[in-house]
Amino acid sequence: MPQFFGNKRLIFLLVSIVILVMLIGFSLRSREELTWPEQFVKDTVGFVQLLFGKPAQVVAGFLENVSDLRHTYEENQLLKARLEEYAALQAEVESLRQENERLRALLDKKESLRDFIPIQATVIGRNPDRWRETVIVNKGAQHGVKKDMAVITPAGLVGKVQHASQFTSTVQLLSALDQNNRISAYVQGNENVFGLIEGYDSKRRELILGEIPIDAKVKEKQKVLTSGLGGVFPKGLPIGEVTEVKPDQYGLTQVIYVKPFANLYDVDDVMIVKRTIDATLQEEEEAK
Amino acid sequence: MNKWRLPFLAVLCFVSESILVDVWPKGDVYIRYFFVPRFFLIFLVLMAVHFGGTRAMGYGFIFGFLYDVVYTELLGVYAFAYALIAYGAGKVMRWFHQNWLVLFLMSLLAVAVLDSYVYGIQLLIGRTDWPFAVFWGRRLWPTLLLNAVFLLVFLHPLERWMAKIRRSEQEE
Numbered sequence: 001m002p003q004f005f006g007n008k009r010l011i012f013l014l015v016s017i018v019i020l021v022m023l024i025g026f027s028l029r030s031r032e033e034l035t036w037p038e039q040f041v042k043d044t045v046g047f048v049q050l051l052f053g054k055p056a057q058v059v060a061g062f063l064e065n066v067s068d069l070r071h072t073y074e075e076n077q078l079l080k081a082r083l084e085e086y087a088a089l090q091a092e093v094e095s096l097r098q099e100n101e102r103l104r105a106l107l108d109k110k111e112s113l114r115d116f117i118p119i120q121a122t123v124i125g126r127n128p129d130r131w132r133e134t135v136i137v138n139k140g141a142q143h144g145v146k147k148d149m150a151v152i153t154p155a156g157l158v159g160k161v162q163h164a165s166q167f168t169s170t171v172q173l174l175s176a177l178d179q180n181n182r183i184s185a186y187v188q189g190n191e192n193v194f195g196l197i198e199g200y201d202s203k204r205r206e207l208i209l210g211e212i213p214i215d216a217k218v219k220e221k222q223k224v225l226t227s228g229l230g231g232v233f234p235k236g237l238p239i240g241e242v243t244e245v246k247p248d249q250y251g252l253t254q255v256i257y258v259k260p261f262a263n264l265y266d267v268d269d270v271m272i273v274k275r276t277i278d279a280t281l282q283e284e285e286e287a288k
Numbered sequence: 289m290n291k292w293r294l295p296f297l298a299v300l301c302f303v304s305e306s307i308l309v310d311v312w313p314k315g316d317v318y319i320r321y322f323f324v325p326r327f328f329l330i331f332l333v334l335m336a337v338h339f340g341g342t343r344a345m346g347y348g349f350i351f352g353f354l355y356d357v358v359y360t361e362l363l364g365v366y367a368f369a370y371a372l373i374a375y376g377a378g379k380v381m382r383w384f385h386q387n388w389l390v391l392f393l394m395s396l397l398a399v400a401v402l403d404s405y406v407y408g409i410q411l412l413i414g415r416t417d418w419p420f421a422v423f424w425g426r427r428l429w430p431t432l433l434l435n436a437v438f439l440l441v442f443l444h445p446l447e448r449w450m451a452k453i454r455r456s457e458q459e460e
Contacts, residue, residue: 016368023364027356028413038357045303045358052303053310060311127359128305130322131410135310136358163361170361178415205319266314 030180031163032147039165046136046168049125057268113228113235115276118152119143123268124168133176133265135159139272140167148232150273156238156261157183157226161272169272174207175200175264185209185239186227187218187256194227195256197239200264204257206243212254218245224258234275290456294335297449301331302351306359321430326399327438328355331446332370333377333395337386338450341378348374362409369405373398391447392439399435403428 034042104112125136139145145164150157151171160181162172172181174197183197187209198210209224222242228235240260248255305325312318328351336344348370355366377398384390407423410416418426 013372016371020364020368024362024409024413027361027363034361041354041357045354048299049303049306052300053307056307056311064313123310125306125358126310128309129324129360129406130309131360131406131415134359136306202319263314265319 034163034165042136042165042170043140043167046124046138049136050138053124113275113277116234117144117274117276118271119145119274121145121169121270121272123270133173134162135171135173135267136168137171137270137272138168140165140169142166144274145169145272146232146274150226150233150237151270152237152273153262153267153270155263156240158260158262158264158267158270160233171270171272173264173267174260175202177207183233183239184227184229184231185224187212187216187242188223188225189218191217193218194229197258201257205259205264207240207258207260209256209258210248210253212245212256214247214252214254216254218242218254218256220244224256228275232275232278234273237273290453290460293453294339294450297446297453298328298331298335298347298351301327302354320426322427323434324403324427324431325438326402326431326435329370329373329398329402330395330435330439330443332374333398334391334443334446334450336374336377337381337391338454341375344374344378345371348372362413365406365409369402373402388443392436392443395439395443396432396436399432400428403431 119139121137121139123135124138127134137151141164145161147161147164149161151159151161157174159171159173159176160183162170164170174183177183177197177200185195185197187193187195193212193216195209195212197207199208200206201208212218220242224239224242226233226235226237226239238261240258242256243259244257246255247253305327308325308327312323332344332348332351335347349367352367352370353363355370356363360366377394380394407416407418407427411418
C-alpha cells in the first residue's frame with residue numbers, strides 16, 4: 001500500500017487543523033458585526049443566488065399554485081364565513097385606533113414602542129446543511145437593516161436578523177433559537193405576564209416561554225406577543241398561542257409552550273421591522 | 289470560453305444546493321427529516337478523479353470557504369473538509385478502475401464522511417445534543433438517499449461533461 005500522507009503533508013495537515021480550530025474559535029465569539037471580507041463574499045454570492053434562484057422560485061411557485069387550486073373551493077367557503085366577522089372587527093379596530101390617537105394627543109406622547117417601519121424583503125437562499133435554520137434575504141445594512149431586528153410575516157414573528165451585511169442579511173428563524181438569543185415576550189391577559197422565549201421544542205414544534213413567575217395565572221389559548229423590552233423589537237408583534245403551562249424542572253418558575261402563528265419553516269416574503277422610536281432617535285443624533 | 293466551463297459547473301452545483309432546500313415543499317417530511325443536498329461534494333469527487341487531486345483541492349478550499357462564510361458562519365469547517373476529501377478522492381481513485389459503480393459508491397462515501405464530520409463538529413461546540421442514533425435516523429440516511437437519487441440521474445451527464453472539458457483542455 002502506498003503511503004497516504006508524506007511527512008511534509010502530515011505537518012501541513014496538522015497546521016491546517018490548528019488553523020481550523022482557531023477559525024472556529026474566532027467565529028464562535030458572539031460578534032456584533034461580520035468582517036468586511038465576509039460581508040463582501042455574502043453579498044456577491046447573494047447576487048449569484050438571486051440570478052439562479054429567481055427562475056427556480058418561479059417554477060416552484062407555479063407548481064405550488066396548481067396544487068393550491070384543488071383546495072380553492074373549500075377555502076372560499078371558509079373565507080366567506082369569515083368575511084362578516086372581519087367587517088365587524090375592522091369597525092372596532094378603527095374606533096379603537098381613533099380613541100388611541102386622541103388619548104395620545106391628550107398625553108402629548110407621540111411615539112410608542114408599537115410603531116414600526118416595515119422593510120420588505122425576499123428570501124434568496126437558505127442554509128443547505130440546516131444545522132441552524134437560517135435564511136438569506138435580499139435587504140441589508142444599506143436598506144436600514146441592523147442586527148437583532150425582528151423579522152415577521154403577516155401571520156406573526158418568524159425570526160430575527162442574525163447578521164446584516166451591506167446588501168443582504170442572514171435571518172435566524174425562531175425554530176433555530178438558542179440560549180444566547182432570547183426574545184422578551186408577554187402573555188396578553190387582564191394582567192400581562194412577562195417572560196422570555198428561550199428555545200424551540202422541535203418535537204412539539206412549539207416555542208418555549210420561560211421565566212414566568214410561579215404565581216402567574218396563564219390559561220391556554222391566550223396570546224403571546226413581543227414585549228418590546230430590551231433590544232430593538234417593537235411591542236405587540238404576535239408570536240403565538242399558549243398550549244400548555246407547567247412548572248419548570250426546579251419548580252421555581254413556570255414554562256409555557258407557545259404554538260407559533262406563523263409557519264416557521266415556510267418563509268418566502270418577509271418584513272424586517274424597524275422601530276420608529278429608534279429611527280427618530282437616530283435622526284436626532286445625526287442632526288446634532 | 290473553455291476556461292470558464294469548469295468554474296461555471298462548480299458555481300451551479302454550489303448554488304443549486306441552497307435553491308433546492310429553498311424550494312423544497314416545507315411539509316412534515318421537511319421538518320422531521322434533513323435532506324441535505326451535497327451536489328458540490330459530488331462534483332468535487334468527480335473533479336478529483338478527472339483533473340487530479342491538487343486542482344480539486346483548490347476548488348474545494350475556495351468553495352468550502354464560501355459555504356462557511358455565506359451559510360454556516362462557522363469559518364473553516366467546510367473549507368477544511370472539502371479540501372481534505374478532494375485530496376483523499378484523488379489518492380484513492382488511483383487504486384481503482386474507474387467505473388460507474390465505483391464512482392457512485394465513492395461519492396456516497398464522501399457524503400457520509402462529510403456529514404459525520406460536520407455532526408462531530410456541531411456536537412463538539414455544543415450546537416446539537418443529538419445522539420448518534422438520531423443523527424443516523426433523521427439526517428444521515430435521508431441525506432444519502434437524496435444524494436443517491438441525484439447521482440443516479442446526474443452522474444452520467446456530469447461525467448460526460450467533465451470528460452469533454454478535459455479533452456478540450458488537453459487539445460489546447
